[in-house]
Amino acid sequence: MKKYIFIIIAIFFTIVSCDDYLVQEDPNKIESEFYFKDESSLEIYTNGFIRSFAPAINTFINGDNYADTRSWEGQDAYLTDEYSANDATGWSTSNWYQLRSVNYYLDNMRKANASSEILDHYEGVGRFFRAMFYFDKLRTFGAVPWYETLIDMDDKEALFKDKDSREFIASKILEDLNYASTHCLTSAKYRVKSSYIHRYVALALKARFCLYEGTYRKYHSVDPSTNEAWTTNESEMYLGECISSCEEIMSSGIYSLTDDPSKRQTQYRDMFTDADGAGNYGNEFIWARDYDIDNLITYAINDQFVNAQHANRAYTRQFINTYLMRDGTPFTSKYNNYNSLDFTTECQDRDYRLTQTIRTPGFVRDNGTTYWAPDVTYARTGYQPIKYLTDKSELDTHVSAIATDVPLMRYAEILLAYAEAKAELGEMTEEVWSKTIKPLRERAGIISVYPTEADPYMVAYFQNKVTDPYILEVRRERGIELTMEDDYRYDDIMRWDQGELFARYGMGLWISGVETPLDLNNDGTPETIVTTNSSLISPLKILLIDEASEAGNKLSNGTYGNILPNTAIEHTWRDYKYVRPIPITAIQENSNLTQNPGWGIQ
């Protein structure tokens, strides 16, 4: 008997209830259906959007690498005729994941228990990011399929539908931005360190989008997604929406340009090299990305400006020529021979932003102890950018930790958008000018002159397609003020229907003759030499001119003239490139998708 008692006891120990035993919950995760509870769950979810949507510094400064203002180092595959739908990107699952995450949020966020004001605010934040997502898709592909709820895996109709029209997408973006810019709150707590989304960020994006779409509809005679004329005439509507958005920001009393008349030689660049820009420039930064050494949220950025392998980006002379003299007159009007001026002369008395955007004679770092001449061995036009470069050269390696903050949306952009929309609508006035372009120029040390006639250099720059002096001056100002910020310039060229500029060859410094040592930093000692002698050994920085080599550097007149780097590179513009091809894989997955015109039926 005892035996059986033991056995029963033993069995007792090993028996558990099946049903309960086989249920285990994840101790560290929340089951999705119970996630949305309160305001904080909304904040945490939207933090995820900011994290995935806000561009990082390295993306930000490289957006315009192949725009007209830069000289190319290497071929942009897109600007060759070999580029096809096989090479296209931007349609992967991870791209669309962002939309999935937003739509899931918008489908479910109202489960949270919060006041309607708060719920509306957070819906606005979600819709802001959906607008941001589709704005990007619109710029890239034109027409794309629109989804405003989570797609069910069994919803074949949605999954396999064709694109919605570009005009429809644009109207939906506007709808989302209207919602966000009405319902997002303006409380100061959302503006701390310029990092959250609030009504003014939404208005700023709306202004940017409406300016884009308004000018795009104006300058493009056809919708590049269909190659057919627009079905609606909404250009003026969008420009009007842009103006009203800007006006709301401008009249808010919160934002202003940073301008201390005593610091005009440095204050522009200071904004981009300040370790606490997000905090210190809250008047000008509407939205910013905050970096911080203590929290180890850092990046290496100086190497992008000083390292021979990472820093091969340089401006074209054509662009540098647009910087005004400080007396408010065009540089190209002051000098007839504006392309053949030597570097030192060229840099004199110009817009103070020039010396804060590129290395000019006298450019010093390390608290003024070292002169930094343009390094023509890699920044080969000689116009070497410095906009985000910090003062300390000890932080120049590709693993250095730098934590200057990055403005993602500046008040300056709002002023420029306002001025541009006004100009495009023919509503530019001296009053508008004095609220917008004038303070920007004054901040750069320029005496503002209200234009009376078109600057022929600017007319020519934009292929004689625009003759309105206001529009051209706004474009000049916009190009200079916002250079190297995201892909503004690239987008500008696209919306202005100026794609040919991408194929325009960029030239560099004027070299009066080879084999003459040059003192580009004006420190009294030559540090650079341009030579045709490939076996030259010299402590100077050598730019080799090789007429024989297809890929070699050239001078425009053989042994003297403007530097012509990368002559082997040929970029071609085709009008169908205003929209990128739908990647071939996307069409393989969904044969109902129609390819954009010009990219072939794949």
Next chain:
Amino acid sequence: MKKIKEGRVRGFSLSHLAYRQVLSIIKHYKFMKKKYGNRVLTYYTLKKTLKIIRIVLFLLLISVFHTIASVRYLQGAKITLKCEGLSLVDALSRIEDQSEYRFIYDKSQINLDQKVKINLDGATLGKVLKELFVNKGINYHMIHNQIILNGSVSEVLQQIKTISGKVCDSSGSPLPGVTIVVNGTTHGTVTDVVGNYTLANVPRDATLVFAFIGMKTESILVGNKTTIDVSMMVEAVGIGEVVTIGYGTMKKSDLVGAVDQVNSEVLANRPTPNLARSLQGEVAGLNISFTDSKPSRSTSINIRGANSIGAGGSALILIDGVEGDISSINPQDVESVSVLKDASSSAIYGARGAFGVVLITTKSPQKGTPIVKYSGSVSFNKRTVRPDMITDGLDWVDWWIECYNGYYTGSRSLLDHLDSTVPYTEEIHQELVRRKNDPSLTKIMKIDGHSQFDWGYMENTNWYDLMYKNYNLSHEHNISISGGDDVSDYYISGRFYDYDGIYKVGNESYKRYDLRSKGSLKVRPWFKITSNTSFSNVHSYQPKHPRNNFNTQRALMHAGMPLSPIKNPDGTWTTAAAISGYASFSEGTSYRDNKNLYLRQKISADIDIIKDVLKFQADYSYNYTSKKRIDMQVPVEFEKRAGVTLYESASAGAKLGKIDYDTRYQASNAYFTYSPKLDEVNNFTAVAGWNVEKQEYKTLSVSRADFITVNKPSFSLMNGVSTDPMEGGNAWSYMGGFYRLNYSYMGKYLVELSGRYDGSSKFPTNSKWGFFPSASAGWNFSKESWMSWSKNVMDNAKIRGSIGSMGNGNVSPYSYTSNMTVSTANNILLGGILPSYTAIGTTTPASLTWEKATTYDIGLDMGFLGNKLSFTGDIYRRATTDMYTASVSLPSVYGTSPPKGNNAEMNTDGWELSIQWKHQVNLGGKPLSYSVKATVWNDDSKITKFANKTGTLGTAYGYMSNGGSPSTYYEGMHLGEIWGYEVAGLFKDQDDIDNSANQHFKQSHDYVTRPGQVKFVDLDKSGVIDPGKFEVEDHGDLKIIGNQNPKYHFGLNLSSEWNGFGLSVFVQGVGKKDWYPGSDAGYFWGKYGRPYFSFIPSIQNLSSDDVYSAEKNNWDTAYWPALTTYQSSGNKNWVKAYEIPNTRYLQNAMFVRIKNIRLDYSFNKNICNSIGLQDVNIYISGDNLFTFTPLHKHAPNFDPEGLSYDADFDSQVDGYTYPTLKNYTVGLNITF
């Protein structure tokens, strides 16, 4: 037949016999040890040993009582016999018990069953006999102490005699302690020290049985002989071997499943930190590979090839029946390792055993006088390959220039620095030349006007020599005590393993402490309780690069430039020292420290419900594993300019991170074993029971920045920001009921049915449960009468087959619910702080249930020539179905990967052969036994169903990261296949280029093809070399050029013993394996990868004929193309020619490796005794001593087993591993 039949003869004091037997067995054991070294256990399994020890102890016990009895009942003593209705035979037996007298009678003449009635108290023998026999007409005579009933004395005397003789082994050496018993009785004796014996009172027609452990039992009919000398043969192991199977053991001859067992002798004398290392290559079908020799390196144990491409999963590892980590066990504690390979053998583990089961059985107590054993060893470890490098600064720079100019074709001026690590100017070059001619000059100089540096370096530093020792040491000490009696027993062991690191700086170390105590208590004769506790403490410390988990080998490769010294003239570290990691190693402030604690406790109860028929066993286990990791990183200060301090790495910062991983696992089993005693021909066993398991796994990580004092890694002594503590982990539970039925008829026909009904918490309610049955059968056809002709050559031949299906529930625990995680951002600040964030939850599968593995296995086991030659072969297919992979291809707009489901299918086909020859011959009058065992096996897996609508081969990046294997699956794909371009050779001249397809590669910066570059073949005749759409149907010029999975694994074990000496050799290898050196694999591509890499593969100098040069125009003989660079530097796109696998640089990574050689010697027992020891054995052994591989022709910097990367660190680049080590060991084993 004869008159004396079934007679009971006793002429010997049983107590004496028992005593002698115990003594002699102990002696023999030692003798065997001496003779066969530590491999004594080869010849008898644990079970057998235990059985003998049990008998011995039983006899010992009886003898104690009997001795007492003998004193009391001497001849002439009084006998008490009180009985009524007792049979005569019982009455006689009682008298025998009380006296020294023994009865001899003929059963046919006396009715033993007749009842007697007697009532005598303290009577003399005469009175008793008279009372008992006289009235019944039975005559009796007494001769000495023999009482003969109903027979003449002479007849009896003629029948009984004394036999003597000598027992030797086959070589003629005397065998002491051999047991000699008259068959059918307990009458017997044992041989003395010189093998002699004498046994009195042996009937003429008796058969003497000579038995000795490890020897074949001999039976000899006495007949007329008075002297019987016997020569005993060593018994071949195998056929009688008992193997451990799920929930029981079984004789190997009765097996119908594919089971292979490795016993402790294979594991002994191989000092390794991890048991898995000792098992490598030992069992056919058991694939164990280590990426390198890091002592803390773990591996997944794989049985019979690829498992699941969905949920994954590996073999189930059970330690004494309870799931456990193979690295948690002390290899010296292991008695046997049993590998269950097919469905038949592992179905009893149901859902856990889909991909095979490894059963590890620990050593059990040995009853008797406590035995104390010590084993210790010291090993010298040395790397198998030492990267060949250029250490001459000038040569190195010249290479750099050549490669750089090769790539830029002279169109670009040289940089003024090399990867920001050292400056380079023309002046420095001239100085280098000057210093080469005049070595007395300083190797460093001040330079002015350089954009980055204040000093020019002209050293010839060998960074490898600075960083790595030539050899390092490890040592191991193991002590065990074992003993016990009939009621309780115990086994206690302890081990210390200490490994000294490979680095000259940084104090790498690995220490391990193991303790085990195992004991049992017989609470009642039918009830035994066993407790098995083990404890392991593993402490490993490795120095680290100061940049977030950066791979040290890679850092050394990228920054270890020979030009640079370690220090600048002002005493600060140079850039090279800082970035290579050397400075940080020296300072010892960046490291990873792991402390792992494994605690395992198992309590089990064995209850005999009906002795030997029905048994109940239950156990409960609690395993606790605690792993604590500390990651320290502190930036190292260095200088490029005097007085300007830089940090490596400033961006990574100073940081302390601590992570705790906690696993609590509980399991309980309860089962019945029923083995009714049927008859001689029918055998039946049934096992049935149930099992429950539960595991909770928790992780907690915390980190903080900036130290106040780097010597004390404590959060309390830091002043930087803390990241929020993060918790992770999961919990799962399983339960299942299992059964196994075995039936055999005459040992000829064997049938087995087994299965399990399993439930898992990982599946939704409607699919939690699964039933996994298997059936198998065996036919021992050698036992058929029509096979009698083969008796002389063939001992055994069995064909067996099995089929079964098992489940794989290895999906991650919460796959069927959509969950969201809240994390703290590490790349963005909001409102000045690191924000919490989340995103959409995971998608949930439409349905989710067990993956299934259906296995078909046919096997053949044969033994020949007295089992000297044995053979085992298996051929199998495993069909893995319902694999948990993506269900359908959905358009990207869906926004996430399609929900997974039970979709994909795969077939794995394979075979295994194992053949063994075991023999003993005489050499110089001494026996020489030797054995040869060869195994070879192969497997191949093919995808038969997979959702890949477009037939894409994946992404270029994924494909190149996978070593050339597509980064997704497609139907018809063989796992491991490498796709690549075919190379025709090098371009001869411009004509050759003009007449070939367009090669649009960046072999130089301008994409222009030039003579001396690699020429790809335009297989699809499209006029251009391209990958097409990179799809199965359109793959352009790509084709399958090889397979990266190892094929034709083999192992060869040779061992021999002679006169105390033992020699064994273990050879292991892989017959076929292709390998394409991955992108950025600097040890292969050298400067073709990046211009500043330190090494050039297999080329000793710039003028080597193996490199193409325009002057030599050796396009037809050179292996390496025209000098260029950036050809394999981590881009992984279709542009860099060598990143795309191709036939020219595909390497043959097959290898044959002498995995282990061991020579041991056991000292003569007399010598041992004279110094108070029982046994002393010494050995020397070497691991990985010799390797033969075609790989070394072009990739001499790679070990064929170390092609991968160090998974502990970030950079996943081929070859950046911890080195593979060879080692030389001296060891000692002592039994006290």
